[in-house]
Amino acid sequence: MKSEIVCIGTEILLGNIINTNSYFLSEALAGLGIDVYYHSVVGDNQRRLEEVLNTSLKRSDLIITTGGLGPTADDLTKETVSKVLNKKLVLDEEELERLKAFFLKIGREMTKNNIKQAYLPEGSIRLPNLNGTAPGVIIETDRNTVIMLPGPPNEMKPMFENQVIPYLRKKSQGSLFSQTIRFFGIGESSLEDCLQDIIVSQSDPTIAPYAGEGEVKLRITTKTSDGKPGEAFNKTIEIIKERLGKYIYSIQDDTIENVTAGILMKSGLTLSIAESCTGGRISSMLTSVPGISKSLEGTVISYSNSVKTKVLGVRKETLDTFGAVSRETAVEMAEGVRNLCSSDIGLSVTGIAGPSGGTDEKPVGLVYIALSDPDCSGCWEKRFSGNREKIQIYSAKNAINILRLYLEHRASGVDKFSF
Amino acid sequence: MKSEIVCIGTEILLGNIINTNSYFLSEALAGLGIDVYYHSVVGDNQRRLEEVLNTSLKRSDLIITTGGLGPTADDLTKETVSKVLNKKLVLDEEELERLKAFFLKIGREMTKNNIKQAYLPEGSIRLPNLNGTAPGVIIETDRNTVIMLPGPPNEMKPMFENQVIPYLRKKSQGSLFSQTIRFFGIGESSLEDCLQDIIVSQSDPTIAPYAGEGEVKLRITTKTSDGKPGEAFNKTIEIIKERLGKYIYSIQDDTIENVTAGILMKSGLTLSIAESCTGGRISSMLTSVPGISKSLEGTVISYSNSVKTKVLGVRKETLDTFGAVSRETAVEMAEGVRNLCSSDIGLSVTGIAGPSGGTDEKPVGLVYIALSDPDCSGCWEKRFSGNREKIQIYSAKNAINILRLYLEHRASGVDKFSF
Numbered sequence: 001m002k003s004e005i006v007c008i009g010t011e012i013l014l015g016n017i018i019n020t021n022s023y024f025l026s027e028a029l030a031g032l033g034i035d036v037y038y039h040s041v042v043g044d045n046q047r048r049l050e051e052v053l054n055t056s057l058k059r060s061d062l063i064i065t066t067g068g069l070g071p072t073a074d075d076l077t078k079e080t081v082s083k084v085l086n087k088k089l090v091l092d093e094e095e096l097e098r099l100k101a102f103f104l105k106i107g108r109e110m111t112k113n114n115i116k117q118a119y120l121p122e123g124s125i126r127l128p129n130l131n132g133t134a135p136g137v138i139i140e141t142d143r144n145t146v147i148m149l150p151g152p153p154n155e156m157k158p159m160f161e162n163q164v165i166p167y168l169r170k171k172s173q174g175s176l177f178s179q180t181i182r183f184f185g186i187g188e189s190s191l192e193d194c195l196q197d198i199i200v201s202q203s204d205p206t207i208a209p210y211a212g213e214g215e216v217k218l219r220i221t222t223k224t225s226d227g228k229p230g231e232a233f234n235k236t237i238e239i240i241k242e243r244l245g246k247y248i249y250s251i252q253d254d255t256i257e258n259v260t261a262g263i264l265m266k267s268g269l270t271l272s273i274a275e276s277c278t279g280g281r282i283s284s285m286l287t288s289v290p291g292i293s294k295s296l297e298g299t300v301i302s303y304s305n306s307v308k309t310k311v312l313g314v315r316k317e318t319l320d321t322f323g324a325v326s327r328e329t330a331v332e333m334a335e336g337v338r339n340l341c342s343s344d345i346g347l348s349v350t351g352i353a354g355p356s357g358g359t360d361e362k363p364v365g366l367v368y369i370a371l372s373d374p375d376c377s378g379c380w381e382k383r384f385s386g387n388r389e390k391i392q393i394y395s396a397k398n399a400i401n402i403l404r405l406y407l408e409h410r411a412s413g414v415d416k417f418s419f
Numbered sequence: 420m421k422s423e424i425v426c427i428g429t430e431i432l433l434g435n436i437i438n439t440n441s442y443f444l445s446e447a448l449a450g451l452g453i454d455v456y457y458h459s460v461v462g463d464n465q466r467r468l469e470e471v472l473n474t475s476l477k478r479s480d481l482i483i484t485t486g487g488l489g490p491t492a493d494d495l496t497k498e499t500v501s502k503v504l505n506k507k508l509v510l511d512e513e514e515l516e517r518l519k520a521f522f523l524k525i526g527r528e529m530t531k532n533n534i535k536q537a538y539l540p541e542g543s544i545r546l547p548n549l550n551g552t553a554p555g556v557i558i559e560t561d562r563n564t565v566i567m568l569p570g571p572p573n574e575m576k577p578m579f580e581n582q583v584i585p586y587l588r589k590k591s592q593g594s595l596f597s598q599t600i601r602f603f604g605i606g607e608s609s610l611e612d613c614l615q616d617i618i619v620s621q622s623d624p625t626i627a628p629y630a631g632e633g634e635v636k637l638r639i640t641t642k643t644s645d646g647k648p649g650e651a652f653n654k655t656i657e658i659i660k661e662r663l664g665k666y667i668y669s670i671q672d673d674t675i676e677n678v679t680a681g682i683l684m685k686s687g688l689t690l691s692i693a694e695s696c697t698g699g700r701i702s703s704m705l706t707s708v709p710g711i712s713k714s715l716e717g718t719v720i721s722y723s724n725s726v727k728t729k730v731l732g733v734r735k736e737t738l739d740t741f742g743a744v745s746r747e748t749a750v751e752m753a754e755g756v757r758n759l760c761s762s763d764i765g766l767s768v769t770g771i772a773g774p775s776g777g778t779d780e781k782p783v784g785l786v787y788i789a790l791s792d793p794d795c796s797g798c799w800e801k802r803f804s805g806n807r808e809k810i811q812i813y814s815a816k817n818a819i820n821i822l823r824l825y826l827e828h829r830a831s832g833v834d835k836f837s838f
Contacts, residue, residue, distance in 0.1 A: 007458075012441075012442075012445070013445055013455045013456065013457075013458065014445060014446070014449050014455070015443070015444075015445030015446025015447070015448075015449055015455075016446075016627070016629065017442075018437070018438075018439065019437075019438055019441065019442065019458070020437065022431075022438065022460070023431075023434055023436075023437040023438065024434070025434075026431070026432055026433060026434030027434025027435075029434075030433050030434055036432045036433070036434075037432065037461070037462065037467060038432075038459065038460065038461055038467070038471070039431065039432065039459065039460035040458065040459050041441070041457065041458035041459075042456070042457055043456065048456060048457070051478075052457070055474065059470075178433075180435075187527060188489065188490065188491060189490040189491060189530045189532040189533055190527075190528075190530060192491045192492070192532065193530060193532070199492075200492075208429060208463075208493065209491060210430055210435070211489065211571065213573065219430075219435070273720075275699075278703075278706075279702050279705070279706025279707070279711075280694075280699030280700065280701070280702030280703035280706060280718060280720070281699065282699070283694075283698050283699030283702075283703075283720050284697075284698055284699035284700045284703045286698070287697075287698025287699060287720075287722070287811075288698070288807070288808060288811070290774055290775065290807060291775075292722075293722045293723070296723075297722060297725065297726055298719060298720055298721050298722055298723060298730060299699060299718070299719070299720035299722075300717060300718070300720075300730075301692075301699070301702050301706075301715075301717055301718035301719075301720070302717050303711075303712045303715045303716060303717055303718075304715075304717060304760075306716065306761065307691075307716055307717030307760050310759075310760075310761075311717060311719075311759060311760065340726075340729075340730060341723075341726050341729075341730065342725065342729075354709070355709055356709065356710070365524075383524060383525055383526060384525070385524055385525055385550075386549065386551070387550055387577060388707070388709060389573065390550050390573055392706075392707070393573075
């Protein structure tokens with residue numbers, strides 16, 4: 001079943017509100033195994049809405065609209081859909097009674113405008129709105145199914161979940177199952193190179209790469225009749241793990257901070273962080289994870305050299321000889337914060353986030369990440385490009401990834417982490 | 420000029436990501452006085468993209484696309500737009516050099532796929548991408564202008580703001596002039612109540628309120644032929660300032676962190692921060708502002724009580740008697756971090772971000788914000804609702820706003836800030 005989503009509302013075109021309805025419906029339809037091929041947004045304008053609907057009716061089996069079902073004059077969806085499908089609007093007595101009861105309950109007078117909401121296209125299925133006044137509508141024709149839903153998400157979502165999903169489940173056969181694998185340390189094009197043969201040759205499961213911020217995701221999707229993926233799907237996952245295992249950090253679409261915080265909490269080890277150019281981003285990302293407070297002793301953000309020496313104990317000679325952005329300073333920051341906070345692990349970042357402060361020798365984007373434990377310390381040099389925000393995000397994610405690699409290696413119990 | 424936005428990417432249709440690009444572009448185009456009549460989303464599929472583009476070219480003067488400019492085989496936008504407009508793709512040597520330099524800098528090998536990105540439609544305008552590998556493109560024909568932008572928001576937004584807006588400003592005549600005023604400490608409905616009379620009665624300028632995260636914005640828009648607003652516009656701004664002046668923190672749509680960092684840098688005073696429940700968010704927000712390193716000495720994120728006592732010097736008796744989330748601890752944290760970092764001002768936050776850790780007496784969302792200078796210290800109690808992320812954001816913004824009020828008061832030279 002080919003489907004598309006049409007959202008009606010000038011406020012979306014003006015950039016007043018973000019179109020979360022399309023997002024919600026797309027995800028829900030994917031879960032039902034219904035392919036969504038298009039989203040459209042059009043304003044509260046009858047001629048343009050007609051044009052969009054006529055295009056949609058030609059190319060899709062199922063059209064879901066949101067918005068334009070309200071009581072005011074610029075709410076035109078029901079009228080326009082009825083016109084395009086050649087249906088009359090007739091008064092639905094049951095809906096009128098429901099509306100009257102609704103207004104009685106909230107103690108507000110029912111206006112003439114509201115009576116308009118009780119008119120439905122002839123032969124349609126009414127979807128009572130338990131959270132507002134506008135009922136939803138399903139119209140079936142020989143070629144198409146059109147489902148009209150109200151615009152406010154708090155009315156649309158429960159109506160879709162409780163009334164539309166059961167209806168669609170009956171109509172559609174089979175659903176999709178997908179899994180998203182996340183990678184760190186490999187680019188989108190290199191990843192695609194590695195999997196070119198199976199991406200090209202396979203139609204089920206399909207494999208699609210997406211670039212994230214400093215990372216890459218791969219979504220593997222298959223059709224299923226019983227909600228479980230088949231052998232071909234599992235085999236594809238195995239091939240991906242075999243070829244790219246060392247870059248995978250989550251096989252369940254989890255974020256790098258969640259995965260790393262999870263391993264840290266499980267390890268029983270404590271962490272402290274010294275941040276410079278990332279200005280608190282590493283801590284902020286890790287502390288978005290509930291429960292982390294038990295594992296994270298503290299962070300020092302040492303913007304000034306005096307805090308680096310006085311609080312973290314970085315030696316003045318180190319700063320004078322090698323500079324604040326150097327391998328040596330990074331290591332002393334990691335060791336210093338570990339001692340200060342009495343934690344098992346110290347993690348540090350120092351670098352130049354820009355836009356100013358770069359030199360030929362030490363350009364904007366040069367970043368040192370160091371990790372220290374009671375046995376030894378190590379440092380990694382990274383060079384990022386882009387604006388200040390991008391360099392900060394990439395630095396923070398890379399530092400968190402280094403912590404993850406360290407913790408995983410330690411948990412594996414093989415031998416010491418090689419710095 | 421009629422315009423529309425076409426976003427290309429199967430991940431949007433699958434509900435994997437929310438379409439924030441359309442939202443950003445709609446708002447920006449409205450600001451330029453360019454009417455947006457449609458949004459469309461289509462997957463990475465050449466036939467369907469062709470069909471969507473053909474429809475767009477017929478009904479709109481300006482078409483802005485995002486996505487599908489990446490290096491992989493499913494990135495088809497440039498190829499499809501060129502086909503539909505009957506343009507050849509030719510190698511742009513300058514772009515190729517830029518790409519080579521980019522890969523050299525990040526120390527990653529450039530694959531064949533990436534070379535594809537240096538091919539541009541003949542006669543087009545290249546928009547260099549300073550935050551990624553995919554250049555943007557402007558193509559002008561007799562009837563239409565097509566602007567292709569990369570999909571990732573951190574690449575698309577700066578390209579639009581720095582390169583496309585100046586281009587569009589030249590193209591559009593009789594534009595709109597708008598100004599956005601930002602408020603802190605007042606809700607959307609109270610603000611609307613205060614201005615109800617002028618919101619309802621006026622058609623030029625128009626006034627539209629928007630709720631932000633913990634703050635409210637007001638956008639005032641007028642038509643202009645010479646780029647300057649008229650008398651009615653200026654008078655409206657004056658009325659708003661008169662009625663709501665004490666809540667205004669920016670009359671030029673600036674963020675709370677930018678405004679506050681600006682005042683701090685200008686003041687010549689130095690700041691240090693002690694964060695607990697905000698986990699680095701305050702520092703992270705302030706350090707997103709270039710040049711802040713001169714004014715921000717350092718931050719200590721004291722998740723554990725031991726870091727509170729050992730590093731910040733909070734007294735053990737204070738923690739035992741009043742608890743980590745208390746007025747008393749907040750004040751000692753602010754004083755402690757100010758002493759530790761030898762700064763003029765100390766700012767601290769301690770609270771319960773949840774989801775667990777709350778009690779009847781101290782529920783999730785209870786937050787104390789303290790500020791200390793050499794003369795005295797003060798503390799504010801706040802109660803926020805919502806999930807962990809919302810509580811962290813609201814706490815951070817409120818702390819930054821308190822710092823702003825303090826700095827403004829100090830700059831006014833009247834007398835000491837009343838805590």
